[in-house]
Amino acid sequence: MPQFMDVHHGMKGITAEGLREAHNADLAIEKDEGVHFERAWADPESGTVYCLSAAPSAEAVQRIHERTGHAPDEIHPVPLSI
């Protein structure tokens, strides 16, 4: 399954609880689109959040994130990884 890195800006002040809640909301419905959100990293100071997922398409990632109220600003396929 292809992997994607999506990026959210404007999340200044995000807390560990906020990140966990957002991630759990995605996990709860991700199967509807065949997506799995694997990891997430957040920088509360700049308000940047990165999510790594395995998904059939960028559109599938977008739809899950939209339904949980946090559409990403960028979604990049990352076919290469180490």
Place this chain on the structure above:
Amino acid sequence: MPQFMDVHHGMKGITAEGLREAHNADLAIEKDEGVHFERAWADPESGTVYCLSAAPSAEAVQRIHERTGHAPDEIHPVPLSI
């Protein structure tokens, strides 16, 4: 140890071999700064590369990447992760 996500733009057309070589170059000298580059993901189409590291500071990450010829465009501390 704090974690950092650094981002490189302008890497259009990067190959699996190119990513591996760049990563190995970082691994070869990372101990000089107490850094460890854990993962890397690349989108050859947009030319974006993400590197996840554990490091004492963003400056330490910057110095290793500069010495290996690929200074990042952004380095974000990511104190929150899932």
